[in-house]
Amino acid sequence: MTDTTAVRVMVVDDHPIWRDGVARDLAEDGFDVVATADSVRAAVARAGAVTPDVVLMDMQLPDGTGVDATVGVMSVSATTRVLVLSASSERDDVLAAVKAGASGYLVKSASRSELRDAVTATAAGQAVFTPGLAGLVLGEFRRIAGGGDADTDNPTPPITERETEVLRLVAKGLSARQIAAKLGLSHRTVENHVQSTLRKLQLGNRVELTRYAIEHGLDG
The missing domain is CATH 3.40.50.2300 (Response regulator)
Incomplete structure (x- = not known):
């Protein structure tokens, strides 16, 4: 326990x-x-x-x-x-x-x-x-972005497709071990992707990473 x-x-x-x-x-x-x-x-x-x-x-x-x-x-x-x-x-x-x-x-x-x-x-x-609420919020931010209200002066930094995929799952509340199992990766590899994404986006932790994903409509 x-x-x-x-x-x-x-x-x-x-x-x-x-x-x-x-x-x-x-x-x-x-x-x-x-x-x-x-x-x-x-x-x-x-x-x-x-x-x-x-x-x-x-x-x-x-x-x-x-x-x-x-x-x-x-x-x-x-x-x-x-x-x-x-x-x-x-x-x-x-x-x-x-x-x-x-x-x-x-x-x-x-x-x-x-x-x-x-x-x-x-x-x-x-x-x-x-369950369902993370997707609801992600969908709302996608709608806003699609309507032209997104901040075009602050483009998404260049993160890889795999990092985006991991980020989407972090935003849904999955742990690193759950993400590893879902994507067929090792726990260490997932953690490396998370840390790389944090560095690229200049964020401090997973909560900030999740908020970034929601605000930018990143859903893989």
């Missing part, structure tokens, strides 16, 4: 029964639940005080949105990663969350084990999406 004890989590939701239930489940699964919050204001204040590794973020809060809270949290705690946990799977909500800096997006129908694995993966720097 994956070690969760070092992962510090904050749960942001304005429904106390749901918020407390999720916090309790995570604590029982071994996470260190360092805070909960019920509003944008509280989320930003507490994130600045406790610097959690992962914030589980609802999209609908009484004094704003999860997008507002995500921007605020990341401004006061730069190392925190935000994983949206929302009842909404609407394109606009998913797209807005990713643009604001969220590392992933789960809908509230996710099982307890799916949530546990998603929090662990988010803490490790992976992008996590409920």
Whole structure:
């Protein structure tokens, strides 16, 4: 079983029964639940005080949105990663969350084990999406690019076809080992492709790489 004890989590939701239930489940699964919050204001204040590794973020809060809270949290705690946990799977909500800096997006129908694995993966720097949502966001950015709204002054740097293929799978939330199995490559080769792509695009980690893929509509 994956070690969760070092992962510090904050749960942001304005429904106390749901918020407390999720916090309790995570604590029982071994996470260190360092805070909960019920509003944008509280989320930003507490994130600045406790610097959690992962914030589980609802999209609908009484004094704003999860997008507002995500921007605020990341401004006061730069190392925190935000994983949206929302009842909404609407394109606009998913797209807005990713643009604001969220590392992933789960809908509230996710099982307890799916949530546990998603929090662990988010803490490790992976992008996590409920199945179908990554494709939805990629498709939206392809549509925008196809409509002529893409930034033509900032062309995609020259990455190879294989690097693009790996990047597309990273954007879907696959781990390096899963990508290796899918493409028939070694784990080391996949990691080399990822590191090469990071260098070429001047990005710092897989979350930034995923965001780049979404913004440029790279789907292989």
